[in-house]
Amino acid sequence: MATLKAKQEAKERGEWNEMPEKQREELENSFRTTGRIARYTNIMGIKTVQKIKNKELEKYFKRLFNKFYFVAYHSRYDNK
Secondary structure, three states, X not given: OHHHHHHHHHHHHOHXXXXXXXXXXXXXXXXXXXXXXXXXXXXXXXXXXXXXXXHHHHHHHHHHHHHHHHHHHXXXXXXX
């Protein structure tokens, strides 16, 4: 992120305009590539966190269901 921000600030200040055309194109391509990688990394991080949360919720509800099942089963069959 710091690299992206530094490149964007340099571009906004007009530092890129002083560079030769070839160097400017390389910087622009590098800027775009870094942006795409950062975006992909953020998306994958978000999806990973969501999957972890979903798995934790699933475990929680399974445990809760098992406890209710245990109580219901034993309250029905232990009284005989």
